Amino acid sequence: MTAIDEKLVELGIILPEPASPVANYVPYVVSGKEVFISGQVSIGPDGLITGKLGRDLNLEKGIEAAHACGVNLIAQLKAACEGDLSRVKRVVKLGAFVNCTDEFYDQPKVVNGASDLMVAVFGDAGRHARAAVGAPSLPLNAAVEVDGIFEID
Template sequence: MSRIDDRLAELGLVLPEPVAPVANYVPYVISGNLVFISGQVSIGPGGLITGKLGADLDLEKGVEAAHACGVNLIAQLRAACGGDLDRVTRVVKLGGFVNSTPDFTDQPKVVNGCSDLMVAVFADKGRHARAAVGAPALPLNAAVEVDGVFEID
């Protein structure tokens, strides 16, 4: 077992099989030592977390949705690394999109569900630049979608 696999086990996280693309794109692209992972929606163990923050969903459910996005990002990253997450040298940047009402302004708190996971799994290598923005709608009515850029060796 790798160091990161050990950390995932300590956190009680089991990575799902990477989600297949639902349109004309690939799940990730490797360019040099960077892995660009397409947006991952809020699919958790109970299925797709849907709804709009500020209307159907509260902050706690939004954080859970962003955490699910993070788990899916790591699953795609594992595939990109040939199964070896110890190859990750840095979480570079996350882009978080929150399905929210116009008056909802806690997008950064929602996307912390993903950011906190990256730091929990990758420690200091998990600290990253980030955007957290509101969106009037997301594919499949997902509550949250997050894409990411990762550095690998």
């Protein structure tokens, strides 16, 4: 068990099976020392977290949805690293989309659900650049979708 796997256990995080694509794309691409992970929607242990922030969901539920996206990113990353998360050298960038009303302005706070998870799991290597964007709708009515770029050895 790697130190990252131990950290996941300590945080009470059980990685799900990586989600299969729902359209014509692959879940991740490894190019040199970089892993590009396709957008992961807000599927948590109780299923897909759906709805629009500012109407159907509050900030706390949005943070939970972004956290679920982060867990799914790590599951895909583990698959890309052939099961060995110790190969992860850096979380480079997260790109996040928040399904929200025009009047909702807390996208950065929502996306902290994923960002805080990366730092909790990977330490300083989890600090990353990011975008947090509001969207009028997302696939499957997901509350949040996050993609990522990671450096591996």
